[in-house]
Amino acid sequence: MTYHHLTIDELTMIANFRDQGVKAYRATKLLHRSLETVYRVYRFLAAGHTLQEYYQHYRENKAHCGRKAIQLPTDEVTYTKAKVAQGWTPDTIMGGHSAVVCGRFTAFSSGAILICGPCR
Incomplete structure (x- = not known):
């Protein structure tokens, strides 16, 4: 299974969909992403956090992926x-x-x- 990390463009689109009131399941079909991925961003933003905070946490966690030297x-x-x-x-x-x-x-x-x- 291959995993593609979220780009800042995709995160921005997810945030825009949420702001426009688009249901998460519709956003998943438009972005070709997993439902849980979009829901995770929706929940984070609903908790009062910003997209910049989410991306910062995401980049920190992404740094732990892959084989170490x-x-x-x-x-x-x-x-x-x-x-x-x-x-x-x-x-x-x-x-x-x-x-x-x-x-x-x-x-x-x-x-x-x-x-x-x-x-x-």
């Missing part, structure tokens, strides 16, 4: 730095050292050796 162990970092200083290529480094936390693509794709992202 993997921190390489210290011995792996020193090994990799030493081999890079000697002029080794990423293929050679990864092939010669078996205790690697993540793959070659994730360890070297962004040029950062210390942190590797999700393996794709």
Whole structure:
């Protein structure tokens, strides 16, 4: 299941629908969003909060989504730095050292050796 985060445009449209008195189930059909998603915004606004407050909370919670970056162990970092200083290529480094936390693509794709992202 894929999940698409709400954009500020969609939030504005939901708030406008609520202000115009449009029922939430009608707004869900027009926006192609889940009923609970629209009801959540409706309830938040009905409680006296603003759209800016909702978006701020939404962005804070959205930051917790997804896989967190993997921190390489210290011995792996020193090994990799030493081999890079000697002029080794990423293929050679990864092939010669078996205790690697993540793959070659994730360890070297962004040029950062210390942190590797999700393996794709």
